[in-house]
Amino acid sequence: MTALGFLYPGHFAEDDYPRIEQLLGSDIRVDLVHTDIGEDTHRLDALRELGSPRRLAAGVEDLRLAGAEAVVWACTSGSFVHGWEGAHEQVRALARTAGMPASSTSFAFVHAVRELGARRVAVAATYPDDVVGLFAEFLRAAGVDVVSVSGAGAATAAEVCGWGAEEVLAFAHRGDHAEADVVLLPDTALHTAAHVTALEGALAKPVLTANQVTVWEALRLVDRRVNAPELGTLFTKEPIVQV
Structure with a gap:
């Protein structure tokens, strides 16, 4: 069993994750921990606070106890608003706190675009x-x-x-x-x-x-590939060989 950990802000489309777990049709477990969103707004200052180290760290222990092998900050706007370097520091801090590989939905998009060539x-x-x-x-x-x-x-x-x-x-x-x-x-x-x-x-x-690439990113972090046609081309395409 491969256990994937996700930090998801608030309660909005979190039911996508058990649906994706079912569609994977494999020995994959999706563990979701909800983080505090504070104020639900797409204002820049609030989005930066949404992905602050203290908010992300609050959910990490539950994922460790659940046996997660990797963690992804399941939020796009709460990562890219920090900029390219800031988003890197965000996931580095998350990895240090969690003691496991970490990423975010923003980087998941970048890696998925590259995967598709x-x-x-x-x-x-x-x-x-x-x-x-x-x-x-x-x-x-x-x-x-x-x-x-x-x-x-x-x-x-x-x-x-x-x-x-x-x-x-x-x-x-x-x-x-x-x-x-x-x-x-x-x-x-x-x-x-x-x-x-x-x-x-x-x-x-x-x-x-967003939720599709977030789960794919967690699988990438643990070096798992799952063929799941109902989740689109990303989950069926052979990886691009980088030369």
């Missing part, structure tokens, strides 16, 4: 424009070519956690770009685990969603 991406983010812009900057710092960026202007996570399949699909359509190899939906408060294959079918290209 994608050169150009379109970003469809639920956040206000200033927050969306920081995510694009983060991706560009990683060498990712961001060809288009669109936001929904949602001020809180609560505004989007109730979106169903139709809303998610319409939003992804609006955020797609003809030159993009892949579309990114970077909000872990957005329910997407049940919609990945429908999204990819409708857009005719790979789609990376």
Whole structure:
């Protein structure tokens, strides 16, 4: 049994994780610990506090006791708002505190884009424009070519956690770009685990969603590969060999 640990802020789309665990169809256990969000807002100062060391450290002991082999901070905006170097320091501090490999959803997107061998991406983010812009900057710092960026202007996570399949699909359509190899939906408060294959079918290209890539990143940290077609191209594609 491989045990994966996740620190998830608040209570929004956390039911994606047991769904993903079921879809993996393997000896994978997903352990989720909820962190305190403070104020539910996509304001920059609040997002930086959301991923502060003290908030992340508070949930680590429960994951250790559960036997987690790796931990991922399951929040995109609470990591990339610190910038490329700041996000690295965030996961380094988390790894030191947890005593196990660590990462975040922001880095999961970068690694997943590389896994797919994608050169150009379109970003469809639920956040206000200033927050969306920081995510694009983060991706560009990683060498990712961001060809288009669109936001929904949602001020809180609560505004989007109730979106169903139709809303998610319409939003992804609006955020797609003809030159993009892949579309990114970077909000872990957005329910997407049940919609990945429908999204990819409708857009005719790979789609990376926050909770999907977060679990994939945890598997990457423990060097596990699981073929799970219902979780999209990311979970079926052979890894790109870096030369």
